[in-house]
Amino acid sequence: MFLFHRIPIRVSLALAIIALFLATPHDARAFCGFYVGKADEPLVNHASQVVIAHHDDKTVISLMNDYQGEPSDFALVVPVPVVLQKGQVHIGDRELFQKIDAYSSPRLVEYYDPDPCEIMRPMAMGAAAGMARSEAAAVPGYKEADALGVKIEAEYTVGEYDIVILSAKESMGLQTWLQQSGYKIPIGADRALEPYIRSDMKFFVAKVNLTEHNRTGLTYLRPLQFAFDSPKFMLPIRLGMINSQGPQDLVVYMLTENGRVETTNYRTVKLPTGMDIPEYVRDDFGDFYKAMFDEQVKHNDMRAVFTEYVWNMGWCDPCAGPPLSRDELKSLGVFWLDDQQGGVPRFRPGGFMPYQQPGGPTPVMLTRLHVRYSADTFPEDLIFQETQDQENFQARYVMHRPWDGSPTACEGARNYFEELNKRKAHEAETLADLTGWNLQDVIKKAGLPPESQPKPWWQGIWGS
Amino acid sequence: MDALSSTPKHWTASFADPRLFQIFSLGILLAAGAYFRDFSIRPEHVVLTFAAGLLTQAACWRLTPSKPRTLRSAIITCLSLTLLLRADNLLAHPIAAAFAILWKSIFRIRGKHLFNPATFGIIFAIIFLPGTWVSPGQWGQDVAVAGWVVMLGMLVTNRARRGDISWMFLAFYLGAIALRIEYLGQRWAVWTHQLESGALLLFAFFMISDPMTGPNDRRGRMAHAALVAAIAYAWQVRLYHTNGLIWALFIAAPCVPLWDAIWPARKFEWTQNGGTHVSFSPYPDSRFVGASDHRAVSRHAA
Numbered sequence: 001m002f003l004f005h006r007i008p009i010r011v012s013l014a015l016a017i018i019a020l021f022l023a024t025p026h027d028a029r030a031f032c033g034f035y036v037g038k039a040d041e042p043l044v045n046h047a048s049q050v051v052i053a054h055h056d057d058k059t060v061i062s063l064m065n066d067y068q069g070e071p072s073d074f075a076l077v078v079p080v081p082v083v084l085q086k087g088q089v090h091i092g093d094r095e096l097f098q099k100i101d102a103y104s105s106p107r108l109v110e111y112y113d114p115d116p117c118e119i120m121r122p123m124a125m126g127a128a129a130g131m132a133r134s135e136a137a138a139v140p141g142y143k144e145a146d147a148l149g150v151k152i153e154a155e156y157t158v159g160e161y162d163i164v165i166l167s168a169k170e171s172m173g174l175q176t177w178l179q180q181s182g183y184k185i186p187i188g189a190d191r192a193l194e195p196y197i198r199s200d201m202k203f204f205v206a207k208v209n210l211t212e213h214n215r216t217g218l219t220y221l222r223p224l225q226f227a228f229d230s231p232k233f234m235l236p237i238r239l240g241m242i243n244s245q246g247p248q249d250l251v252v253y254m255l256t257e258n259g260r261v262e263t264t265n266y267r268t269v270k271l272p273t274g275m276d277i278p279e280y281v282r283d284d285f286g287d288f289y290k291a292m293f294d295e296q297v298k299h300n301d302m303r304a305v306f307t308e309y310v311w312n313m314g315w316c317d318p319c320a321g322p323p324l325s326r327d328e329l330k331s332l333g334v335f336w337l338d339d340q341q342g343g344v345p346r347f348r349p350g351g352f353m354p355y356q357q358p359g360g361p362t363p364v365m366l367t368r369l370h371v372r373y374s375a376d377t378f379p380e381d382l383i384f385q386e387t388q389d390q391e392n393f394q395a396r397y398v399m400h401r402p403w404d405g406s407p408t409a410c411e412g413a414r415n416y417f418e419e420l421n422k423r424k425a426h427e428a429e430t431l432a433d434l435t436g437w438n439l440q441d442v443i444k445k446a447g448l449p450p451e452s453q454p455k456p457w458w459q460g461i462w463g464s
Numbered sequence: 465m466d467a468l469s470s471t472p473k474h475w476t477a478s479f480a481d482p483r484l485f486q487i488f489s490l491g492i493l494l495a496a497g498a499y500f501r502d503f504s505i506r507p508e509h510v511v512l513t514f515a516a517g518l519l520t521q522a523a524c525w526r527l528t529p530s531k532p533r534t535l536r537s538a539i540i541t542c543l544s545l546t547l548l549l550r551a552d553n554l555l556a557h558p559i560a561a562a563f564a565i566l567w568k569s570i571f572r573i574r575g576k577h578l579f580n581p582a583t584f585g586i587i588f589a590i591i592f593l594p595g596t597w598v599s600p601g602q603w604g605q606d607v608a609v610a611g612w613v614v615m616l617g618m619l620v621t622n623r624a625r626r627g628d629i630s631w632m633f634l635a636f637y638l639g640a641i642a643l644r645i646e647y648l649g650q651r652w653a654v655w656t657h658q659l660e661s662g663a664l665l666l667f668a669f670f671m672i673s674d675p676m677t678g679p680n681d682r683r684g685r686m687a688h689a690a691l692v693a694a695i696a697y698a699w700q701v702r703l704y705h706t707n708g709l710i711w712a713l714f715i716a717a718p719c720v721p722l723w724d725a726i727w728p729a730r731k732f733e734w735t736q737n738g739g740t741h742v743s744f745s746p747y748p749d750s751r752f753v754g755a756s757d758h759r760a761v762s763r764h765a766a
Contacts, residue, residue: 191649234704
């Protein structure tokens with residue numbers, strides 16, 4: 001998949017997976033932060049976002065469109081395995097992306113230390129860091145198709161988009177056709193297009209129909225969705241790398257019936273989770289998560305796909321956002337819910353995590369994958385497989401709120417405060433290790449007393 | 465040769481069996497994978513696999529009392545299963561290990577078991593046992609990992625001497641991938657990406673090279689390597705299915721008796737007495753191999 005901009009280029013970023021940017025890549029990176037918020041706040045980010053519902057060789061892809069430029073400058077080009085008819089293309093709901101993002105975001109949970117003089121009663125509450133928002137951009141127009149070996153397989157308008165499905169015989173012809181039609185194609189595009197043409201893939205090209213767009217009264221472009229039959233369970237990322245000058249981020253939400261999704265041609269790695277980190281991170285959770293993700297990417301030489309969340313859509317614990325309802329899942333393409341009356345799950349018992357929870361499981365597993373890729377480290381498109389793995393996973397970080405009593409309250413209290421200092425020092429080390437931040441800075445920010453700083457190994461040998 | 469023949473008897477006996485090197489290599493891979501890579505393998509998986517596999521092997525000795533008794537093959541099967549098979553429950557691994565070894569013991573054609581036991585165990589698990597899968601991408605494309613696998617693999621295959629099938633298979637399979645890349649106009653980085661896959665090399669050097677289930681004659685091995693490569697290619701590239709290599713080895717296995725019928729040669733044995741055979745040659749079981757293998761041995765010896 002990918003995007004083209006039309007010649008007047010003003011777009012900040014395009015759907016990276018997909019995405020061929022003609023706008024300056026600096027714009028794209030400038031928005032690439034992680035935002036912290038409660039689960040009920042909109043979580044904004046500028047990684048690309050795609051939802052894929054896949055079952056029995058049937059796929060529904062939803063592309064989040066966070067395009068900020070002039071609608072007339074927008075165009076999107078996506079390689080697709082088959083010719084899509086009008087009924088297979090649909091306009092999605094932007095809010096569902098925010099909702100699925102909130103539900104599956106990496107989360108910070110906090111626990112309050114119990115009164116050491118009384119009985120323990122742990123309490124957890126959730127906050128969440130958000131990710132991702134995706135986009136699209138670019139434009140088509142079409143003429144002289146036959147002479148260039150380009151065939152218009154279908155042509156229709158859906159919502160605010162004019163859509164053309166193209167097939168091409170050779171890449172130069174397609175490139176020429178796109179250029180003649182007003183797309184600014186970068187050098188090297190034909191080489192990236194060639195493998196898709198040779199694989200007999202078609203090209204889904206969408207541009208904005210201004211009349212229809214004005215009729216919607218919306219200031220933004222709604223997500224595009226398309227449904228198709230194909231054994232190919234993959235996401236074409238190579239096209240978007242043509243003129244990319246740096247790594248791109250992509251968040252993929254996979255909705256499947258049986259289990260976790262992973263990539264078969266790249267390593268799929270679970271993020272570090274469950275670590276205890278200092279309290280002050282609560283106010284900087286976005287920075288923390290971003291630094292930790294950067295560190296993990298570096299640690300894996302930018303050659304891995306990261307799993308951020310795997311959970312049955314029926315519940316969560318703790319919840320960074322509410323699970324999506326059946327109707328919401330259906331509008332994201334979960335078509336197999338119809339076959340299962342009354343939400344009765346087709347689950348098997350076993351696994352390492354309990355399934356029967358209040359609210360009950362549904363036959364939908366959500367896998368949230370986050371990948372940062374560059375042309376060198378990801379030479380092939382992403383190929384996926386649905387495993388049978390139903391073990392839940394979440395990127396979850398734990399913060400402990402200390403008991404606020406007095407060290408003299410009881411015998412247990414004195415011991416508690418001794419242990420507390422050790423714990424805080426350990427949390428600071430964990431944080432520095434996870435994020436690559438300087439340990440001394442972390443200790444300072446955590447407000448730890450100097451004596452909790454680790455001493456040099458040689459101190460104490462000679463009693464100094 | 466002289467050096468070997470002059471070494472203590474028990475020492476030579478131990479190292480005469482290539483399975484020991486295979487166990488050593490797979491053990492290192494498992495440890496490295498568990499430590500350096502996110503292999504999702506739990507210690508309890510490993511323990512249960514070995515418990516079930518070795519107990520089943522011991523039980524199977526009662527079925528074939530005259531056979532030499534060694535746990536080496538069973539250990540290799542258990543190591544391969546823990547390296548490749550993944551499960552979200554604790555039952556799948558031991559069941560797969562037990563079935564793999566049971567099947568090997570009871571189902572034989574002309575004294576030779578049809579399927580590589582690990583291949584059979586994996587296919588059995590992903591078809592019949594819920595919560596199981598294979599992660600072909602778990603190795604990553606790390607050159608170091610690939611290098612380790614090749615190096616260790618060469619060690620094993622050189623000793624097992626039926627390792628020519630590894631190279632034949634790699635030539636056919638990677639050749640087909642290269643042709644496809646050329647046809648599609650992709651970058652050659654895609655080819656090296658495939659080449660660096662630990663899964664491919666593990667398959668080539670530890671699974672298809674199993675001398676007990678591969679064809680006896682070199683021509684048979686070449687035909688088999690070509691067939692497995694063709695099936696794996698079609699499975700992955702034309703049908704877009706996953707785990708093409710393992711499925712191809714499983715699907716092509718029934719052809720091995722055919723190759724052996726067309727090109728007869730003597731069946732491979734690990735050692736004469738199930739691990740107690742003392743060899744006076746760097747090719748420890750050379751008198752058990754077919755004519756074409758003798759030629760290869762002669763060349764090496766020369």
